[in-house]
Amino acid sequence: MDKFIRLEGLVAPLDRANVDTDAIIPKQFLKSIKRSGFGPNLFDEWRYLDVGEPGRDNSQRPLNDQFVLNQPRFMGAQILLTRQNFGCGSSREHAPWALLDFGFRALIGESFADIFYNNCFKNGILPIVLPAADIDGLFALVEANPGCRLLVDLEQQLVVRPDGQVLPFSVDSFRRECLLNGWDDIGLSLRHADLIRAFEEKRRVEKPWLFA
Amino acid sequence: MSQTLYEKLWLDHVVHQEADGTALIYIDRHLVHEVTSPQAFEGLKLAGRKPWRVSSIVATADHNTPTDHWDRGIEDPVSRLQVDTLDANVHEVGALAYFPFKDPRQGIVHVVGPEIGATLPGMSVVCGDSHTSTHGAFACLAQGIGTSEVEHVLATQCLLQKKSKTMLLRVNGKLAKGVAAKDLALAIIGRIGTAGGTGYAMEFAGSAIRGLSMEGRMTLCNMAIEAGARLGLVAVDEVTIDYLRGRPFAPSDAQWEQAVAAWRGLRSDADARFDGVVEMRAEDIRPQVTWGTSPEMVVAVDACVPDPANEQDPVRREGWERALRYMGLRPNVPIREIRLDKIFIGSCTNSRIEDLRAAAAVANGRKVAESIKLALVVPGSGLVKQQAESEGLDRIFRAAGFEWRQPGCSMCLAMNADRLDAGERCASTSNRNFEGRQGGGGRTHLVSPEMAAAAAIAGHFCDVSEWL
Numbered sequence: 115m116d117k118f119i120r121l122e123g124l125v126a127p128l129d130r131a132n133v134d135t136d137a138i139i140p141k142q143f144l145k146s147i148k149r150s151g152f153g154p155n156l157f158d159e160w161r162y163l164d165v166g167e168p169g170r171d172n173s174q175r176p177l178n179d180q181f182v183l184n185q186p187r188f189m190g191a192q193i194l195l196t197r198q199n200f201g202c203g204s205s206r207e208h209a210p211w212a213l214l215d216f217g218f219r220a221l222i223g224e225s226f227a228d229i230f231y232n233n234c235f236k237n238g239i240l241p242i243v244l245p246a247a248d249i250d251g252l253f254a255l256v257e258a259n260p261g262c263r264l265l266v267d268l269e270q271q272l273v274v275r276p277d278g279q280v281l282p283f284s285v286d287s288f289r290r291e292c293l294l295n296g297w298d299d300i301g302l303s304l305r306h307a308d309l310i311r312a313f314e315e316k317r318r319v320e321k322p323w324l325f326a
Numbered sequence: 327m328s329q330t331l332y333e334k335l336w337l338d339h340v341v342h343q344e345a346d347g348t349a350l351i352y353i354d355r356h357l358v359h360e361v362t363s364p365q366a367f368e369g370l371k372l373a374g375r376k377p378w379r380v381s382s383i384v385a386t387a388d389h390n391t392p393t394d395h396w397d398r399g400i401e402d403p404v405s406r407l408q409v410d411t412l413d414a415n416v417h418e419v420g421a422l423a424y425f426p427f428k429d430p431r432q433g434i435v436h437v438v439g440p441e442i443g444a445t446l447p448g449m450s451v452v453c454g455d456s457h458t459s460t461h462g463a464f465a466c467l468a469q470g471i472g473t474s475e476v477e478h479v480l481a482t483q484c485l486l487q488k489k490s491k492t493m494l495l496r497v498n499g500k501l502a503k504g505v506a507a508k509d510l511a512l513a514i515i516g517r518i519g520t521a522g523g524t525g526y527a528m529e530f531a532g533s534a535i536r537g538l539s540m541e542g543r544m545t546l547c548n549m550a551i552e553a554g555a556r557l558g559l560v561a562v563d564e565v566t567i568d569y570l571r572g573r574p575f576a577p578s579d580a581q582w583e584q585a586v587a588a589w590r591g592l593r594s595d596a597d598a599r600f601d602g603v604v605e606m607r608a609e610d611i612r613p614q615v616t617w618g619t620s621p622e623m624v625v626a627v628d629a630c631v632p633d634p635a636n637e638q639d640p641v642r643r644e645g646w647e648r649a650l651r652y653m654g655l656r657p658n659v660p661i662r663e664i665r666l667d668k669i670f671i672g673s674c675t676n677s678r679i680e681d682l683r684a685a686a687a688v689a690n691g692r693k694v695a696e697s698i699k700l701a702l703v704v705p706g707s708g709l710v711k712q713q714a715e716s717e718g719l720d721r722i723f724r725a726a727g728f729e730w731r732q733p734g735c736s737m738c739l740a741m742n743a744d745r746l747d748a749g750e751r752c753a754s755t756s757n758r759n760f761e762g763r764q765g766g767g768g769r770t771h772l773v774s775p776e777m778a779a780a781a782a783i784a785g786h787f788c789d790v791s792e793w794l
């Protein structure tokens with residue numbers, strides 16, 4: 115996993131609440147057995163005017179010019195600004211894989227669905243929760259300033275606006291450490307292999323039916 | 327100190343805890359299906375790691391499998407590759423039980439686990455699938471995880487997480503005739519919203535919940551995730567124990583007695599404190615129909631499509647307007663006047679034997695309306711299908727004009743050939759009415775099995791309680 119320490123990047127605003135993982139990456143693309151290549155189909159049903167299928171050449175498909183990510187001024191965005199309950203719905207990790215593949219490294223929203231939130235950290239994406247007033251302010255800022263960039267600093271847990279305003283956020287210290295260092299959490303957990311083994315042995319004796 | 331059921335389950339599974347509260351939670355049961363596992367098995371192999379305890383694994387193919395023409399196999403090559411990959415991985419690694427495509431016990435993973443007794447009270451259950459919350463009906467710490475976590479569980483038999491807050495959903499009273507567990511679930515989501523349970527473990531309690539069968543409790547816990555909760559819970563009682571007795575993977579003899587004694591303690595203490603409490607009265611709940619593109623966009627069948635003009639919050643109002651555009655509906659239209667093209671009875675929410683019995687009771691001796699293009703009944707598993715056939719339910723459905731299919735996820739998410747075409751409108755017993763969920767441009771209304779069957783017969787929504 116890539117480290118995430120600081121990111122200075124262009125912001126794309128997706129002004130909707132309850133963006134679900136079916137919208138982030140529609141099911142036909144979940145048939146892939148790989149982790150990569152989902153970027154061209156991120157938000158497929160909103161980005162294109164036709165129905166996408168795996169294996170199609172996306173460069174030939176008609177684009178929906180209205181959709182925010184198709185507007186030239188948001189090309190190359192690395193930060194996605196959104197509303198409440200982003201990532202609700204299915205547990206598909208294809209959703210963060212698609213966001214990452216497209217180029218997003220940070221998401222800023224009012225709230226995120228639990229499983230999606232978790233999946234982001236496993237893939238080096240930082241989901242940032244800010245109060246509704248800060249989110250409203252950011253939407254207004256991005257709307258008024260084409261090319262608006264934000265600084266996201268995970269070490270300090272701050273989002274810095276171009277006008278100098280600072281928006282603090284917080285992340286679990288364990289998750290923060292993992293992201294800052296790019297740690298693989300399986301490796302971390304396996305440091306406790308002896309504890310896991312001991313726990314398992316005790317359990318097997320006390321509740322043998324769980325191991326039948 | 328008194329504890330909630332969730333706190334008891336949590337404590338029983340903590341292997342180790344970091345200073346910030348992040349804990350290693352031991353996993354008893356790992357359910358695996360073809361969509362979210364290939365990258366996890368691959369990651370494991372690439373890192374040169376071995377699975378920790380393969381006897382925790384129960385695997386089946388469900389999302390991609392076709393529901394008819396099984397003689398032709400899986401015709402879509404991309405789907406076939408995914409199912410074959412599961413096959414290869416399970417054969418290489420091993421499992422407690424594996425029900426591949428066409429096995430008589432194959433089915434939706436959340437139907438299969440409980441019916442074979444592989445889901446037991448007090449277990450921690452994970453699956454790379456959000457509807458793993460279903461298994462919480464058995465007082466399990468059951469939750470959906472992502473693919474990286476699937477790999478983490480394969481490698482370590484543990485999950486890294488922090489304790490959730492607790493919410494109590496207390497429903498007292500008795501559900502009226504024609505009102506199902508699905509209606510209760512939808513009414514709860516309508517009340518608290520799709521983010522209402524975010525960060526919470528949601529326990530369902532009260533006399534209405536105790537009055538539900540295991541099937542009904544599973545429907546309710548299945549939908550807990552649609553209320554934002556990562557897991558749903560129901561305490562163990564006689565209904566739980568009766569359901570499990572004699573199931574193939576449930577304990578037997580002396581071990582059964584020992585297990586039952588332990589299971590009886592799996593309930594919240596009388597004076598346990600929850601971080602949030604919501605109370606509802608079963609009598610207030612009417613059959614529900616969703617009108618929009620989120621499960622919280624739901625009303626009673628006798629209501630009308632709401633008018634966004636009446637919504638104060640601008641973000642919500644815009645969401646409603648967008649949903650109505652997508653759904654092709656005008657404000658203030660009575661729900662009963664909404665006409666349908668297709669009917670889907672199935673999914674891990676409502677494809678168990680009791681769901682099929684309820685739908686068949688409505689369909690019995692009646693005919694699907696001429697205007698309905700397709701009415702599908704897809705049993706949740708091969709065993710549900712067998713049981714239904716032994717009761718003659720398949721004949722009732724067929725005689726009424728429904729198609730009786732092979733088990734699987736089917737039109738719940740349309741990864742196989744069963745889907746809506748753009749603009750088609752469906753009464754569906756599944757759990758998500760998101761844009762495109764059942765096929766690009768398809769319009770989904772979530773309902774109970776009896777409401778879906780009644781809509782099939784009438785061609786439009788109607789209040790099934792008037793039929794019974």
Ligand code: SF4
Nearest residue numbers: 457673674735738739
């Ligand atoms: S039936 Fe639907 S919700 Fe349930 S596991 Fe299958 S696809 Fe997911």
